[in-house]
Amino acid sequence: MNIYDAIKKRHSIRKYKPDPVPEDKLNRIMEAVRLAPSGKNGQPWRFILVRDAATKTALVPACKGQGFIAQADLVIVACANEGESYQNQGGYMKSWPLDIAIALDHLMLAAAAEGLGACWIGAFIEPEIKKILSIPDDLRVVGLTPLGWPDEDPKPKPRKPLNEIMFFEHL
Numbered sequence: 001m002n003i004y005d006a007i008k009k010r011h012s013i014r015k016y017k018p019d020p021v022p023e024d025k026l027n028r029i030m031e032a033v034r035l036a037p038s039g040k041n042g043q044p045w046r047f048i049l050v051r052d053a054a055t056k057t058a059l060v061p062a063c064k065g066q067g068f069i070a071q072a073d074l075v076i077v078a079c080a081n082e083g084e085s086y087q088n089q090g091g092y093m094k095s096w097p098l099d100i101a102i103a104l105d106h107l108m109l110a111a112a113a114e115g116l117g118a119c120w121i122g123a124f125i126e127p128e129i130k131k132i133l134s135i136p137d138d139l140r141v142v143g144l145t146p147l148g149w150p151d152e153d154p155k156p157k158p159r160k161p162l163n164e165i166m167f168f169e170h171l
């Protein structure tokens with residue numbers, strides 16, 4: 001599948017079959033994650049792959065009751081080590097939220113190419129996630145995603161047209 005097809009095929013999946021993600025698919029997806037770009041190539045990411053049913057269930061309230069995450073074979077928790085990221089992006093910010101977001105987008109596009117589903121989970125309570133997974137103080141939780149076999153085929157969500165968001169030469 002080419003990149004444009006994967007971009008079109010990817011939708012947030014909020015209903016999963018319990019079937020396991022085959023190891024070869026998981027390895028290809030995580031290799032796509034590993035190859036993501038990052039500020040100064042800092043690669044400040046750590047990914048915790050949760051397959052244990054009790055742990056996935058424990059993560060649901062920490063994700064504000066989003067129960068569908070526990071349906072999927074895996075819940076992947078994307079963390080950042082702030083200190084490993086580029087510290088002065090644009091003169092005002094650190095790159096770690098961007099770095100992790102890019103890596104997660106690689107994950108989601110690769111998942112779509114593999115026929116699997118994922119969904120950005122940004123609604124979570126960081127201290128609770130850290131407690132459940134024993135994540136140390138020097139790591140931040142940036143986002144999570146379930147990863148598994150889709151049990152729905154959602155309609156594409158609307159997007160703004162290009163003429164509202166793209167400008168030549170000046171705004």
Ligand SMILES: Cc1cc2nc3c(=O)[nH]c(=O)nc-3n(C[C@H](O)[C@H](O)[C@H](O)COP(=O)(O)O)c2cc1C
Nearest residue numbers: 010011012013014066119120121122123124156157
């Ligand atoms: C940073 C971020 C956080 C998000 N958090 C959640 C979330 O907590 N729960 C959820 O169901 N979807 C979440 N989403 C998914 C968006 O709702 C979804 O991407 C958007 O509605 C467009 O739909 P699509 O992904 O199917 O194209 C999040 C997406 C992003 C990029």
